[in-house]
Amino acid sequence: MLNDVTATRFITPLREGGSLPGLVEADDLNPYVLKFTGAGQGRKTLVAEVVCGELARRLGFRMPRLVTVGLDPVLGLGEPDPQVQELLRSSGGTNLGMEFLSGALGFDPLAFTVTPEEAGRIVWFDALVNNVDRSWRNPxxxxxxxxxxxxxxxxxxxxxxxxxxxxxxxxxxxxxxxHALASFAPDVHAAAAELAPRVTEDLLAEVTAEIPDVWLADEPGFGTSDDLRRAYARPLLARAAVVHERITGIEGEK
Structure with missing residues (x-):
């Protein structure tokens, strides 16, 4: 399961993207980018972060470490921005933290390069999980x-x-x-040959087990949290074998 930490200090809101994450310090003395359950996208966004982030990690991609973060809404009392105060008040309990990578730079496709192999692996993975937010506008x-x-x-x-x-x-x-890496001649067929066989029922069961029960509770149409976990796994398992044949928009691909 994801490590569980408690936020001890709210440092600052991060005003990049629509979800308005924040930077917090936790009781393990590490800083984390906090994604809130009270944000407009709701808990399903956090579920997607866990499923896709932990799947990516197990497939060998570099992913900041994810943790669950207990948040006491009192941490927001000193925040001067009313929007941030409301977000903190509405997000008491279990939230998602992402390891803060000090010194990291945002990827610019005009400033950095990646190999066709690496580009192919990332494009294939994004196709698998249907990531609509890895464009050149917002990599x-x-x-x-x-x-x-x-x-x-x-x-x-x-x-x-x-x-x-x-x-x-x-x-x-x-x-x-x-896609942010479309210009790097991504070799998605090589990526599929390497990665698709690794997306197994057992792997997906391991990944979906990382989702906190509290984020799965009361989902209409599902009797238990494990029923919902299996529902997350099924499309990914079916998609992994064939998704490389369904990628469009890249020269040389079908």
Whole structure:
């Protein structure tokens, strides 16, 4: 399971992106980028962060460490921004923290390069989880000591916003024309050959087990949290074997 820490100090809001994350210090003395349950996207965004982030890590991608963060709303009393105060007040309990990578730079496709192999692996993974938020406008990639790190997977697995249509939604193609790495000749077929066999039922069960029960409670149409965990795994398992054939928008790909 994800390590559990408690926020001891709210440092500052991070005004990048629509979810308004914040930087906090925890009782393990480490800083974390905090994603709030009370943000507009709700707890499903945090579920997506965990499923996709932990799957990426197990497939060998560089991912900042994720933790669950207990938040006492009292930490927001001294925050002068009313919007941030309200966000803190509405997010008491279990939230998501992402390790803060000091010194990391946002990825700029005009300033950095990646190999076709690495680009292919990232594009393939984004196609697997249907990541619609890794464009050249907003890469959601970091560069640290010459290495590329993946962050921010809240806008993935859009099928979990409409479970009755999940199977049909998960079968749709992935348009990579605007992907941040589309210009680096991504070799998605080599990526599929390497990564697809590793996306197994057991691996996905391990990944979905990381989701805190509190974020899965009371989901309409599901009797237990484990039923919902299996529903998250099924589209990913089915998609892994064929998604490389459904990537469009990249020269040389179907």
């Amino acid at each position: 959601n990639l970091l560069r640290l000591r010459g290495e590329t790190w993946l962050i921010d997977h809240g806008a993935t697995m859009i099928w979990h916003h409409n479970w009755p249509g999940a199977e049909a939604s998960a079968a749709r193609p992935y348009d990579a024309a605007d």
